[in-house]
Amino acid sequence: MAQSRRDFIKRAAALSAASYVGISLPINDHNIAKAEQGVSWHRGSCRLCGVGCRVELGVKDGVPMGLRGISDSRTNFGFVCMKGMHFWKCMRHPDRLTMPLYREKKSDAFKEISWEQALDIAANRFGTAFRQGGGEAVAYYGSGQALTEETYLFQKIMRGGLQSNNVEGNPRLCMASAVGGYLSSFGADEPIGGYSDLEKAHCFFIVGSNTAEAHPVLFRRIMRRKLDNRETVKVINVDPRVSQTSRIADMHLQFKPGTDLALLNAMAHVIVEEKLYDEEFVKTYATFRKGKNEKTTFDDFKAKLADYTPEKAAKMCGDTFSPDQIRTAARWFAGSKGTVSLWTMGLNQRKRGVWANNLMHNLHILTGQLLKDGADSLSLTGQPNACGGVREGGGLCHILPGHRLVVKEKLRRQVENSWGVPEGRIPAKPGLHTMAMFSAVNEGKIKAIWINCTSPVQSLPNCNLYNKGMERDDVFIVCTDIFHTLTTQKANLVLPTAFHFEKTGVYGCTERRSQLTRKAIDPPGEAKPEVWIVREWASKLAAKLGDPVIAQCVKPFEGLEEGYELPKAIWDEYTQKLTAHRDNDLRGATYEVLGQMADGVQWPAPTREHALTGGTVKKFVKGIDPMADSESKDDLPYQFYGPAHPDRTLWIWLRDQADPEEVPDAEYPFYLSTGRIIDHWHTMSMTGRIPELLRANPYAYVEINPDDAKKLGIGPGDMVEIKSRRGVNILPAKVYQGPVEGMVFVYWHDQHKDRMINKVTKDAIDPGSKEPEFKICAVQVKRVSGPTPLKPFIV
Amino acid sequence: MRNILKRSVKTVFAVVAGSVLIITAGAALGAADGSLSNHPELSQQEMLTPCADCHREATPEIEKQWYASVHGIAMVKCYQCHGTFETFKVTPSREDCATCHADMLDKCPTDKSCWECHVPHMFKERK
Numbered sequence: 001m002a003q004s005r006r007d008f009i010k011r012a013a014a015l016s017a018a019s020y021v022g023i024s025l026p027i028n029d030h031n032i033a034k035a036e037q038g039v040s041w042h043r044g045s046c047r048l049c050g051v052g053c054r055v056e057l058g059v060k061d062g063v064p065m066g067l068r069g070i071s072d073s074r075t076n077f078g079f080v081c082m083k084g085m086h087f088w089k090c091m092r093h094p095d096r097l098t099m100p101l102y103r104e105k106k107s108d109a110f111k112e113i114s115w116e117q118a119l120d121i122a123a124n125r126f127g128t129a130f131r132q133g134g135g136e137a138v139a140y141y142g143s144g145q146a147l148t149e150e151t152y153l154f155q156k157i158m159r160g161g162l163q164s165n166n167v168e169g170n171p172r173l174c175m176a177s178a179v180g181g182y183l184s185s186f187g188a189d190e191p192i193g194g195y196s197d198l199e200k201a202h203c204f205f206i207v208g209s210n211t212a213e214a215h216p217v218l219f220r221r222i223m224r225r226k227l228d229n230r231e232t233v234k235v236i237n238v239d240p241r242v243s244q245t246s247r248i249a250d251m252h253l254q255f256k257p258g259t260d261l262a263l264l265n266a267m268a269h270v271i272v273e274e275k276l277y278d279e280e281f282v283k284t285y286a287t288f289r290k291g292k293n294e295k296t297t298f299d300d301f302k303a304k305l306a307d308y309t310p311e312k313a314a315k316m317c318g319d320t321f322s323p324d325q326i327r328t329a330a331r332w333f334a335g336s337k338g339t340v341s342l343w344t345m346g347l348n349q350r351k352r353g354v355w356a357n358n359l360m361h362n363l364h365i366l367t368g369q370l371l372k373d374g375a376d377s378l379s380l381t382g383q384p385n386a387c388g389g390v391r392e393g394g395g396l397c398h399i400l401p402g403h404r405l406v407v408k409e410k411l412r413r414q415v416e417n418s419w420g421v422p423e424g425r426i427p428a429k430p431g432l433h434t435m436a437m438f439s440a441v442n443e444g445k446i447k448a449i450w451i452n453c454t455s456p457v458q459s460l461p462n463c464n465l466y467n468k469g470m471e472r473d474d475v476f477i478v479c480t481d482i483f484h485t486l487t488t489q490k491a492n493l494v495l496p497t498a499f500h501f502e503k504t505g506v507y508g509c510t511e512r513r514s515q516l517t518r519k520a521i522d523p524p525g526e527a528k529p530e531v532w533i534v535r536e537w538a539s540k541l542a543a544k545l546g547d548p549v550i551a552q553c554v555k556p557f558e559g560l561e562e563g564y565e566l567p568k569a570i571w572d573e574y575t576q577k578l579t580a581h582r583d584n585d586l587r588g589a590t591y592e593v594l595g596q597m598a599d600g601v602q603w604p605a606p607t608r609e610h611a612l613t614g615g616t617v618k619k620f621v622k623g624i625d626p627m628a629d630s631e632s633k634d635d636l637p638y639q640f641y642g643p644a645h646p647d648r649t650l651w652i653w654l655r656d657q658a659d660p661e662e663v664p665d666a667e668y669p670f671y672l673s674t675g676r677i678i679d680h681w682h683t684m685s686m687t688g689r690i691p692e693l694l695r696a697n698p699y700a701y702v703e704i705n706p707d708d709a710k711k712l713g714i715g716p717g718d719m720v721e722i723k724s725r726r727g728v729n730i731l732p733a734k735v736y737q738g739p740v741e742g743m744v745f746v747y748w749h750d751q752h753k754d755r756m757i758n759k760v761t762k763d764a765i766d767p768g769s770k771e772p773e774f775k776i777c778a779v780q781v782k783r784v785s786g787p788t789p790l791k792p793f794i795v
Numbered sequence: 796m797r798n799i800l801k802r803s804v805k806t807v808f809a810v811v812a813g814s815v816l817i818i819t820a821g822a823a824l825g826a827a828d829g830s831l832s833n834h835p836e837l838s839q840q841e842m843l844t845p846c847a848d849c850h851r852e853a854t855p856e857i858e859k860q861w862y863a864s865v866h867g868i869a870m871v872k873c874y875q876c877h878g879t880f881e882t883f884k885v886t887p888s889r890e891d892c893a894t895c896h897a898d899m900l901d902k903c904p905t906d907k908s909c910w911e912c913h914v915p916h917m918f919k920e921r922k
Contacts, residue, residue, distance in 0.1 A: 066894075067894070068893055068894050068895075068897050069894065069895050069897065071897055071898035078895055078896065078897055078898055079895045080894060080895055081870075081871075082870075082871075082872060082874070082875050085875060085894055212868075212869070212870055213870065216869065216870055219869060219870075220865075220869045223865065223868055223869055224865075227865070227868075244868075244870055247868050248868065678870050678872075679872075691842075691879050691881075692874040692875075692878070692879045694843070695842055695843050695844070695845065695874070695879060696845050696872060696874065697845070698843045792843065
């Protein structure tokens with residue numbers, strides 16, 4: 001080494017913080033993961049991604065002591081990732097919000113107030129907004145991290161009480177295109193199979209997902225399968241960026257951002273031309289579609305694919321791989337004994353995200369790589385309860401609990417009758433989707449908005465634009481959270497909530513699996529579970545507006561103890577009344593059953609007996625899925641009873657390559673893409689307060705391909721300006737053969753104003769799913785200086 | 796891939812060369828078992844450097860073994876087993892391993908440390 005070890009450390013650290021001021025990093029004792037005197041262990045789910053790992057929290061004398069995985073859980077087999085191992089350290093963090101905070105104007109300082117005062121203020125302001133503008137003047141913006149009971153109760157009060165379908169949540173930003181894809185290809189939301197296919201798969205097709213960082217414990221299962229079967233299991237990784245996930249890949253197809261629809265069509269082309277498709281399966285179970293009401297034929301499909309020969313597609317994708325590689329990928333995909341595809345935001349956060357999902361499903365339908373062991377078209381969800389709480393619980397503007405569409409009168413009536421509210425109470429028109437909702441905030445049309453457990457100030461695309469609205473003094477904002485975030489900084493009222501394991505409720509993960517976490521410790525100070533907050537608020541709102549229907553919405557829950565009895569009653573109402581005979585039937589998955597299971601229950605689970613087996617491993621398969629039997633219309637082994645396909649077939653879609661909304665040009669010559677890093681969760685309000693996690697990645701940087709860096713005169717660590725038509729960041733460079741040439745990549749967790757990449761991203765949306773195209777926009781890339789010391793920043 | 800991570804090492808060095816700020820070593824390290832006594836003293840700012848950024852150069856063999864192991868591929872980083880500066884242990888205890896491998900503690904001999912059978916950083920079973 002040319003320099004001493006000491007010098008190296010000193011200089012390397014200069015890249016890190018110049019100041020440590022303002023970040024509280026209490027050091028907890030090391031994890032105590034095995035039995036220790038006086039420690040009791042409490043089962044629950046991990047809080048920090050969509051995998052659904054089961055964990056146990058160790059508690060001694062009411063104080064959390066450590067966390068360990070549960071070995072007999074079928075989600076994680078005892079393994080946890082770094083975030084999972086450490087999230088319990090948030091529980092006793094000194095920055096926890098412990099008292100309600102209020103300010104009349106957003107320029108005022110917050111003052112501590114009592115719960116009585118806080119709930120009065122919230123009821124008054126929402127009541128006033130409702131009186132002035134009706135249901136369109138109020139809104140709820142929730143989270144895929146809220147418990148199902150919380151999302152369900154919030155949306156019940158909004159729809160049944162305030163007559164507003166302005167119910168949205170951050171899953172719109174990550175999962176909406178996957179929902180659209182499942183509904184339009186398979187007729188029903190959520191995957192057919194699940195994680196149990198991973199150990200039986202012979203080919204993995206990982207596209208638009210850095211599974212190693214975003215879903216580490218699931219990646220471990222894929223890695224294990226590959227390493228134990230190096231010659232017989234193939235891994236294909238498809239991404240414009242080489243990532244940690246690529247380390248286990250036999251083939252990495254790196255391409256020009258936004259051209260993967262062409263690649264997927266080219267694989268279909270090979271499968272058709274080489275007759276690798278399952279003719280009997282397609283003939284029996286599939287139909288071809290140009291539009292929802294426009295059927296077509298196999299021959300039309302084949303003719304469409306003529307535009308996507310491997311040669312043509314390779315060119316469209318930027319000539320970064322050969323036509324023969326496409327052929328090989330298609331042969332591996334079609335010819336394996338079982339192929340599992342996995343994807344996340346690379347396909348979903350796109351202007352044509354639904355189409356990308358359809359083209360992925362096309363390959364599985366064509367090849368029959370579905371409904372059998374080791375085969376599935378598996379969209380990984382990003383958050384722990386985006387599926388369970390939001391997709392199933394009615395947490396989006398166009399859906400009601402139990403996968404019911406708002407626009408269907410019959411389905412609205414079912415919900416109204418279940419709630420005992422007058423028919424017609426739920427508006428027939430869907431509410432505003434996320435980007436429309438925050439546009440309405442910008443315009444002052446929404447006068448009161450409740451933001452729960454999420455930070456849109458940082459997580460919306462093109463966030464500078466939407467933050468202006470949230471600063472308006474005529475828009476009343478309530479935030480419920482455990483820590484301050486950039487969004488609480490724009491709120492009038494901040495309500496401290498109980499954290500995970502400080503309350504009881506259910507999370508539903510990627511694979512239709514619902515899992516219970518019971519309260520193990522008390523929340524700090526006066527923090528309260530959201531279900532208590534909503535119930536009390538609704539009671540005051542009913543009095544304020546003199547509306548007995550609002551009171552009716554919470555009447556079944558009056559007086560119940562909030563740590564267990566209240567969420568149990570909410571879960572019972574939701575599952576017994578609103579999932580009955582729906583495709584996500586959860587009637588068998590009571591708290592009593594969930595409490596017995598190491599790893600919860602996969603729906604459909606209409607009966608207690610079926611739930612106690614773990615539920616349904618494969619949807620639509622007779623003998624496995626009880627609804628495939630109860631809904632059966634013929635002698636075929638597979639029954640596609642999903643609500644969106646009355647013809648009960650799988651749909652193969654004719655979809656063309658579609659460019660992103662914004663592509664590079666002479667003025668903005670580079671692609672920008674963004675993603676999640678392993679050490680941090682979303683906007684790092686939790687993980688940034690845990691020393692191990694903060695130190696691992698104290699701030700965001702921009703990854704630049706070495707060839708681009710050379711052309712631009714950018715050296716490692718140089719400060720680089722990333723500028724789009726919407727905003728600017730200045731970040732240190734990491735010169736790295738990760739992104740394809742012509743593309744830069746930035747992780748999105750950093751709260752610092754100079755490194756908050758959603759100032760730069762684009763807010764174009766998919767016309768079907770309304771999900772924004774976070775993943776692709778055009779930017780300028782310019783060196784502004786040599787390396788500069790940086791500050792980590794947590795609000 | 797290996798080359799890619801090599802490049803990130805260069806990133807750190809290059810930053811070093813351009814940096815005008817040399818931070819004075821400050822807070823003493825507080826590892827619970829005193830196992831950091833041979834480690835250079837670090838300021839709070841310096842502690843914001845991921846372990847592997849230095850150890851790729853300071854202890855290259857260990858870093859290589861880890862990188863090629865299942866822990867390296869699955870991104871189980873240094874701090875997940877060793878803790879951070881204030882809680883650092885050179886040799887993780889059975890309890891540390893138990894966070895993920897609790898079932899193995901019930902199956903393995905109780906009179907041995909995990910590393911007596913599983914080679915540290917490589918995690919291959921000793922033959």
